Amino acid sequence: MSGEAMSLAGARATLDQAQLRATRCRLAVLQVFHAAPQQRLTVDAIAEQLLLQGAWISVPSIYKTVRGLVARQVLEKDWHDSGRSVFWLRGHGAAQEHQIACRCCQRSIAVRDAELARVVGRICDAHGLRLGAAALRIQVICAACQDDPGARRRMAPCASIHRSSFVPEMP
Structure with missing residues (x-):
């Protein structure tokens, strides 16, 4: 199974566990996080990764999706020094x-x-x-x-x- 297929399977499993419908935007955003689960990303970095994968999703749609995933405790959120929010996959940020x-x-x-x-x-x-x-x-x-x-x-x-x-x- 390729890395992309594994991250898609991980994204689907995460959404199933959170009892969320698998929308195009949720799957795309979660694929970015499953591809590098230890990484902390801003919304702009998520958008950049999606563009590199050939998926264009607007930044406001990414914000809305990420906020929903934080509310459902799929993603964690904190502030970066630049004043921007950073997000990571819940359970993968254990190393303080x-x-x-x-x-x-x-x-x-x-x-x-x-x-x-x-x-x-x-x-x-x-x-x-x-x-x-x-x-x-x-x-x-x-x-x-x-x-x-x-x-x-x-x-x-x-x-x-x-x-x-x-x-x-x-x-």
């Missing part, structure tokens, strides 16, 4: 991803560390919070931007930080 990012150039690296995920998870659980796609983001200034005198003028503002009265205990 943290980020270290340069405030100037926005270059970032993903950090997947089980112990760090446990500590952050415990803190969130203790305060009734839920981890998102990028649970912890550490902002730094990279070496290239430190040497660039104009880099600090282009620096992204820090997100507002609300400090609570607790200091978490580290294991």
Whole structure:
């Protein structure tokens, strides 16, 4: 069975499990996710993948479909640093991803560390919070931007930080 046929079968199985009708748009969108289940995608990235596959579906139709799949808990949603929503296939985003990012150039690296995920998870659980796609983001200034005198003028503002009265205990 080819990869495309496998992703179509996976898309149909996912829709059956969610008790959703298999529409052309739902099948196409889910095929993109089943082709790369660990990937987090924006709606624009989904549209691009569909165009590469030869399927033209309008961006508003993709938005509507993705919103419906999130509501039925087929897809997960979180916010990307660019302010856009990112989506992934539910159950395939188990590896908690943290980020270290340069405030100037926005270059970032993903950090997947089980112990760090446990500590952050415990803190969130203790305060009734839920981890998102990028649970912890550490902002730094990279070496290239430190040497660039104009880099600090282009620096992204820090997100507002609300400090609570607790200091978490580290294991």
